[in-house]
Amino acid sequence: MLRAEGVSVHYGGVRAVDGVDAHLDEGELLGLIGPNGSGKSTLLNALCGVVAASGKVRIDGRPMPLGSPAAARRNGIARVFQVPQTYPELSALENVVVGSHEQGLVGVAGAWFRRRAMWRLERSRCREAMETLEMLGLADVAAAPAESLSYGQRRLVDLARAMVAQPRLVLLDEPSAGLNDSETEHLGGLLRTINRDLPMVLVDHKMGLITSLCHRVTVLDTGTVVADGPPGEVLADPAVIRAYLGGPVDAES
Numbered sequence: 043m044l045r046a047e048g049v050s051v052h053y054g055g056v057r058a059v060d061g062v063d064a065h066l067d068e069g070e071l072l073g074l075i076g077p078n079g080s081g082k083s084t085l086l087n088a089l090c091g092v093v094a095a096s097g098k099v100r101i102d103g104r105p106m107p108l109g110s111p112a113a114a115r116r117n118g119i120a121r122v123f124q125v126p127q128t129y130p131e132l133s134a135l136e137n138v139v140v141g142s143h144e145q146g147l148v149g150v151a152g153a154w155f156r157r158r159a160m161w162r163l164e165r166s167r168c169r170e171a172m173e174t175l176e177m178l179g180l181a182d183v184a185a186a187p188a189e190s191l192s193y194g195q196r197r198l199v200d201l202a203r204a205m206v207a208q209p210r211l212v213l214l215d216e217p218s219a220g221l222n223d224s225e226t227e228h229l230g231g232l233l234r235t236i237n238r239d240l241p242m243v244l245v246d247h248k249m250g251l252i253t254s255l256c257h258r259v260t261v262l263d264t265g266t267v268v269a270d271g272p273p274g275e276v277l278a279d280p281a282v283i284r285a286y287l288g289g290p291v292d293a294e295s
C-alpha cells in the first residue's frame with residue numbers, strides 16, 4: 043500500500059536518507075530500526091512531507107508529491123512524533139478532537155450557514171475522540187489538561203489524535219521512549235490491537251518491542267537500507283550486527 047523508491051534527504055553534505063527503497067503492506071506492522079543517526083526519523087519526515095525529499099512515494103499505487111504535509115495527510119499518512127505534540131492547556135479530549143478537524147464542515151461559513159449540521163458533526167467528533175481515549179485507557183483523564191498528564195499519557199493522546207484523523211497508515215517515532223517496562227508492555231498490547239485495523243511503521247530502539255510486534259523489519263545504517271525481512275532473521279544478519287557497533291543485537295532489550 044505504501045511504496046518508497048529511491049527516497050533521499052540530504053542536509054548540505056549530510057546524506058541523512060540516501061536512495062531508500064521501502065514498502066509497507068496492507069495490515070502490516072513494519073519495524074524501522076537502525077543505530078542512532080541512521081536516518082529513521084528523517085525517513086518518516088520524508089514520508090509525512092515535513093522535509094524536502096527526492097524520490098518516489100506511491101500510496102495504493104498513486105504517486106504522492108513529496109515535501110508537502112498536506113499531500114501526505116490527503117493520502118492518509120498520520121505521524122506520531124518522538125516528543126509529545128499536545129496543546130498544554132487543552133484537555134486530553136480537546137487535543138484529540140483537534141485531529142479530526144480537517145474533515146467535514148469547518149470554518150466560519152460552515153458555522154454560520156449550517157449551524158445544526160455543524161453541532162451534529164462536533165458531537166460525533168467528540169464521541170469518536172472519547173471512544174478512542176477509552177480504547178487507549180485514558181477515559182479517566184479525558185477532561186484533564188494535557189499539561190497535567192504524565193509523559194506516557196501525552197504520547198497516547200498524540201496517538202489518539204492520529205487515529206481520529208482516519209488515516210490509511212500511521213508512522214510512529216519511538217513511542218516507547220521514556221516509558222518503563224510495564225508501560226512499554228501496555229503500549230505493545232495497544233499497538234497490536236490498533237494494527238488489526240491500521241498498518242503502521244514503528245521506529246523504536248527497544249528490540250523486545252520490535253520482535254514481539256513487527257511482521258517485518260527494515261534496517262537503516264547511514265541513510266541506506268542494510269537489511270529487510272522477518273525480525274529473527276534480520277537481527278541475526280551480519281550487516282545488522284556490524285551496523286549496531288559490531289556487537290550482537292539483543293532481541294530481549
Ligand SMILES: Nc1ncnc2c1ncn2[C@@H]1O[C@H](COP(=O)(O)OP(=O)(O)OP(=O)(O)O)[C@@H](O)[C@H]1O
Pocket residue numbers: 053056057058076077078079080081082083084085
Ligand atoms: N535538520 C537537520 N539538519 C542537519 N542534519 C540533520 C537534521 N536532522 C537530522 N540530521 C542528520 O541526519 C542524520 C539522520 O538523523 P535522524 O534523526 O534521521 O536519525 P535517527 O536514525 O532517527 O536517529 P535516532 O535513533 O537517534 O533518533 C544524522 O546524521 C543527523 O545528524
